[in-house]
Amino acid sequence: MPRSTILVAVDDSAEGSVLADQLRALCGRLDEQGYQVVRARTAQDALALTRVRVDLAAAVVGWDLGGDDGQRPAESVLKALMARFTRLPVFLVPTGTDVDDLPLWVAEVVSGYVWLLEDTPDFIAGRIGFAATRYLDEILPPFFRELRRFDDTHEYSWHTPAHAGGVAFLKSPVGRAFFDYYGERLFRTDLSISVGELGSLFEHTGPIGDAERNAARVFGADSTYFVVHGDSTADRMVCHAGVTQDDLVLVDRNCHKAVYHGLTITGGRPVYLVPTRNGYGLMGPIPPAALTAEAAAAGIRDSPLAEGATDPEPVYAVITNSTYDGLCYDAVRVAELLGASVPRLHLDEAWFAYARFNPLYARRYGMSVDASAIPDEKRPTVFATQSTHKLLAAFSQSSMVHIKNSPRAPVEHRQFNETFMMHATTSPMYPMLASLDVAAGMMDGAGGQWLTDEAITEAVRFRQAVARLGRRITAAADRPDWFFGTWQPDTVTDPHTGARFEFADAPLDLLRTEPGCWTLEPGADWHGFAGLEDGFCLLDPIKVTITCPGTDAKGTPATPGIPARILTAYLETRRIVVEKTDAYTCLVLFSMGITKGKWGTLLDALTDFKQLYDTAAPLAAVLPALVEQHPDRYAGLTLPDLCDQVHAELGRGDLVALLDEAFTHPPRPVLTPAQTYRGLIRGGAEPVRLSDLADRVVATMVVTTPPGIPVLMPGESAGHADSATMRYLRTLEAFDRRFPGFASETHGVTRDSAGDYWILCLR
Template identity: 60%
Template sequence: MEGTILVAGDERPDADSAVAEQLRRLCTAMEEHGLRVRWTHRTTDALAVIRSESMLMGMLAGWDGGGEKVLDAVTKRFHRLPVFLMAAEQEPRDLPLWVYEVIQGYVLLLEDTPGFIAGRIAHAAEEYTERILPPFFEALRKLEDRHRYSWHTPAHAGGVAFLKSAVGRAFFDYYGERLLRTDLSISVPELGSPLDHTGPIGEAERNAARIFGADRTFFVVNGNSTANRIVGHHAIARDELALVDRNCHKSIQHALTISGARPVYLVPERNGLGLAGPIPAGKLSAEAVRERLADHPFTASAATPEPAYAVVTNSTYDGLCYDTVRVAELLGASAPRVHFDEAWFAYGRFNPLYDRRYGMAVDEESLPGPSRPTVFSTQSTHKLLAALSQSSMLHVRPAPRAPLDYERLNETFLMHASTSPLYPMIASLDVAAAMMDGPSGPFLTGEAIVEAIRFRQAMVRLAGRIREDTARPDWFFGVWQPDEVTDPRTGRSLPFENADLELLSTRPECWTLAPGAAWHGFDDLDDGHCMLDPIKVTITCPGADATGGTTEWGIPAKIVAAYLERRGIVVEKIGDHTLLVLFSLGITKGKWGTLIDALIDFKSAYDADLPLAEVLPDFGPSGITLRALCTQVHNKLRDANLDDLLDQVFTDLPEPVLTPAACYQALIRSKTERVPLRELANRTSAAIVVVTPPGIPMLMPGESTGPDDGPLMSYLYALEDFDRTFPYLATDIHGAARDESGHYWIDCVTT
């Protein structure tokens, strides 16, 4: 790997001094070793290089001037970077003791030759380069460097087969030879086995377990959906009771189907914006669970009277993360195994802001005693860390109360794992873990948090400026977040936009959902139970309020999202009046600046009442303005009362009739039929029906649709009517098919 050496001291590169002349010779000698040299005499420049130069392989630092700041910055960015303290003829005296822990030695510029010093630095940089490579990625690189013939699968044999046709050659040239040479068979012994967890692969999983705080980690290369199915398949047996977060991913339902479990759902809060909130702590207590089970149809014939497993989504799609230690304590009183589906929260362990908010925080120290449950955490590593798509991890921390036999867990793993995994995916998991190791994790996550907060504050300040400008309408987009925060150090309350960046990026108290706070709109919350993750930013459009629901006037988010897409900006999730954007490790100031600019331009187009054809060509009806379309769509959303209906659907859950497993048996034996909405009342659904947003299942397999005038049917009628009126804004609904006229059809168990 090509690397950079930073020279940071008081000497200017063009200075006329013996020390500067020797440094120039030293820089030339280091370049002859293949190292790129960055020489700066200003502390601010040195700090900028440390922040931005990921390929820094070593540093020569002076102590006078800003040396202390520079060395401190290195410790917060890099793990064991080779640092040499440079001086003219003798080492600095009276250095703080911590400096000796950072530096690798001294460089006395006027005592040794430039060639000798350069060789010493190059050797240290080479050792550092080898040290930072994680186990599997290092083994894969070494294997690829041997240039051996392939006599095993895959049949493209390192890409050679692609070279035998024009289309194959195009594929080869597009992806490059290195990717194809590292696409290897599971039979390559030097890399170990992803099924038996041996060799470099096993070492990489053990390294990831150390980094993520797990007792054991499994690399899952079929996505977090597969990781969820593995846990559910292993943790619960047929006809046992499972406590399931209603705000669950459909892969949890797949696990229930495979295992034959009997789900009892835990109901999360919802607010007026249509966002899914947390399950209140009161509903997780042993007493609340007993009451929930007492009159549930699945309890009487369950294999055991007590739940065997509980699963909670953490963090939610919208960025709400629990105090997992408290949740494990509460649910552990009812279930011996607790599963946190952390598909969107793989980075939780690596920043102090999320202390106690991630699954592997539940350990012997945080929750001592015999009641601690065995904890599973499943993570889509690729979603918000740096890994290839479908690359996920399963972390486990067992407890004596529910002993875990890893050989038996691996038998379940084998039922879902591929015998032909893509090794670059495994390498990306290995690298993603290594990137979070040591100070790098807090540094990288801290950057994402800070940029998200800067965007949040910029949006609020801009909205304030627009309100003060009497020359234009005073509306603008908002951000779902506290209006003000309290500095825990002083007790002083501050407007969010004026709060110190360090305060907002380091103090979780600024983001916790205080009971009764109007900004979040959720009821029945305990203090500290839930926190909003700052990197998941929900932009609010005029038209809905977190406490009051849909308002008289508004601008639908789907129209804003269509405009943003024309500007090359694709958001993660779209609600009726909300847009979710994610501030991942790859975010930049320029990136979020373009988003703000696009939002301002949308406002200008709306205020000017520009023709829709000019703002969004080939979108919506012709001969109408952008403002008129927004008005039509918002009025339809308001008059249909969709928010209240959806709230009823998720508050009073449908009646369970069959288990998901029983529905699946009906499905594969052709004992289901597709039913139009007008005939759906009081039928048993064979499918999971999910509307995004909020992404919570409104109907699970085996549940009754209820009466024709009930909340579920009323909501589906209203939703179908909206989609038929505005087909270009049709709802993202899973589990319901549409015919040519836009009517819904849903699979039901035959009567």
């Protein structure tokens, strides 16, 4: 099997020439060394191979490749190789050009020169092969490199795990099926902490420690910790490391449930920071005015939980950045504002681990908050917890904690490590650790920007394709004038020229590189959020919200109405599963695994849905499983019939407006998370029917999806019977009864056979 690939981009079109013969001999010698040689005779072919062949171990480029028409095509190839790969050995074939005549930058980036007619093919192949071998070894990050070396020794396993490199699975038919499915290498590298030469996750020594320190360098942190139980554990860990009994904590109401669990463990007392919402029901940013020291102090004064605090000053704040829907704060500005109230700031960047690697996100991620951004005396220590596997390339549950220290409240490693060990495991999965190491290695150097550029570019192309298709439908005037949209500004401005473009017509390079195209301008109708300041918030282009007809960002009703739950139910029949569904929007993620074929399939499905709607297709043909499961409810309906009924119900119940009221006016807290948990564990809880829930204190979190944010935190009162929370939950309950198969995904709620909601409450 070839070890890797070498690109040879040299024009040898003069068949039978001495140069062509020597080049053919060189390629033959490289093949004998075990390399796969790919040939390119034009710059266009070389550029295409550079984009798709990530397994290159070296490249040989002819300076006269493709001829001379101003900028040499060879220069484009060299620049593409430098942008795509970090430290790739590139050999230049001058073919008659004096080295002294080459541009200086070319001499700086190439690894050497090849004179095909002066040295022997064996010698040249040896030089290239040596450089390729060294490159392949050097690009591997520290832990993955040593894990491979250990695996290559083929040692017998006398330690855990008991499958002993997979051998135990071979002794059972079902085990053999499992072994064959995953392959031997996974099991051979599933090792024990007894293998001392690979280091210790608890002590952060050896190759594991080297990998964490390498990740800290790559992500711009002072220190980094690998977490193998997901970002949920990382969130709990950071909270546990800085909060003690009855400390006050400023908490983004749009927080992950793990933050609440951290408060349960520590006994901290939350004071919530409430985000905005728009007419689509999307959760927006917390306005900057709500992050000031004055606003924080007012929130503490008004909080019933502040009365029992050990200190009136909060010790820690946690903000979700970016939000689920891709809204990214100016992290430096957030740190400036909250730094006036807290010495430590936690940015939950579960969906944002890639931000450091593209200039589009400058200042928008936690590790950008350094001494050059904010003076030490005002700068809080910043934690960033990242669910690495979500949008970087790593195994599920693979996460990291990054720390940027400030002299105000530095994190001492030995102290933090005590908390780390409470939440870590003595049996980490080594392939998972290797995937974290590789995720960091992939983003190192030129690779990080190349990978993020590609995801951003494809997301922009999809957004523009949807907008252009909608415009074509309108211009055709031969079918109903509606289509889906994507949530973004209607127009953008080139800051360098002042030229203004419709989004669909804007230059691709402008949209994929200019942050101003994605910032939320204060008061702009397209986003619908109030209280913003210039540059405070940016919409991440790779988190694409598809908008359905029926409302807009200001909450204005419209017809026709295409509820997103019906669209996503149809998409699932096409094997397209979206990330999140709200009333009239659904979210898709353009991760590094995106391809044109993938988003083209989605665009085709949206077009097909429109055709089915416009032709009044029978629901039994569009969603056959739904009609089969609920024939009494849906038999005989068409797709427009169902859309009209759901749209009318959403409007009649005023669900989006109720959602906004319920989430922007949180219920009154009665008990701390820890007090509530003690009551739950001691048996002091009972299920309560929603109709009897008024003024009861809930024992567990109630999270409704959409939108996936807690509507009730444990220890909070549901409020009086006509409170926003109660009306919202009753409206959801009624909707679920009327539309079986489209019920909300509600954590903390159980339904009985009559469709009644039941919620666990303290006695």
